[in-house]
Amino acid sequence: MAIKNHEGKKVVRRGGNNPSPYLRKKTPLLTTGIDWESKKVLDLGCGAGRNSKFLKTMGFKDVTSLDFFDDYGQRWLASDAIPAADSSKDIILCNYLFMFLADGELEKVFKEISRVAAGGCILIVEVMPIKTSLTPDDVKVAELKEKVLKSFESWHIGHIVKYRFMLEKSS
Numbered sequence: 181m182a183i184k185n186h187e188g189k190k191v192v193r194r195g196g197n198n199p200s201p202y203l204r205k206k207t208p209l210l211t212t213g214i215d216w217e218s219k220k221v222l223d224l225g226c227g228a229g230r231n232s233k234f235l236k237t238m239g240f241k242d243v244t245s246l247d248f249f250d251d252y253g254q255r256w257l258a259s260d261a262i263p264a265a266d267s268s269k270d271i272i273l274c275n276y277l278f279m280f281l282a283d284g285e286l287e288k289v290f291k292e293i294s295r296v297a298a299g300g301c302i303l304i305v306e307v308m309p310i311k312t313s314l315t316p317d318d319v320k321v322a323e324l325k326e327k328v329l330k331s332f333e334s335w336h337i338g339h340i341v342k343y344r345f346m347l348e349k350s351s
């Protein structure tokens with residue numbers, strides 16, 4: 181991971197093209213049903229785009245990638261609205277994003293995810309303790325995880341292991 185200073189904010193960037201192992205492992209759950217290739221994917225905090233690229237390689241045709249930096253994705257700040265219509269996204273990725281967001285940004289993103297998620301939407305979240313993040317240790321990351329789960333308590337927990345989980349919005 182590389183740390184960059186951007187507009188007065190310390191941001192951790194993740195290089196490399198290998199997708200998140202958790203995402204790769206869970207791909208069979210995403211590629212089910214008729215016409216799964218047309219599912220609309222949103223990759224929030226996409227970084228250099230490794231997970232977006234992976235899903236495109238898998239066959240997903242509609243992948244929107246957003247990040248503070250616009251070198252791979254479209255520029256988006258967590259305090260902004262997500263540029264997507266209500267109930268329009270079927271899969272939302274939030275891999276290693278939430279640890280970098282302040283409380284106000286988190287609440288905004290949670291609301292926006294709920295707004296743009298279609299019925300049956302799958303949300304994949306990964307968090308981890310990173311020294312340069314706002315949740316640098318295990319205790320804080322555990323609290324963050326609980327905060328996410330509480331915010332999406334009406335969603336079904338499809339899978340959970342430590343700081344990685346999949347939630348599903350009811351149809």
Ligand SMILES: C[S@@+](CC[C@H](N)C(=O)[O-])C[C@H]1O[C@@H](n2cnc3c(N)ncnc32)[C@H](O)[C@@H]1O
Pocket residue numbers: 191192193194200224225226227228229230231246247248249256257258259274275276277280281285
């Ligand atoms: C550790 S990287 C993870 C990137 C990608 N999800 C992955 O798994 O490779 C965290 C990403 O969150 C983005 N980020 C951090 N704070 C942000 C903010 N306030 N708004 C939008 N993106 C932000 C950073 O630019 C960075 O690309």
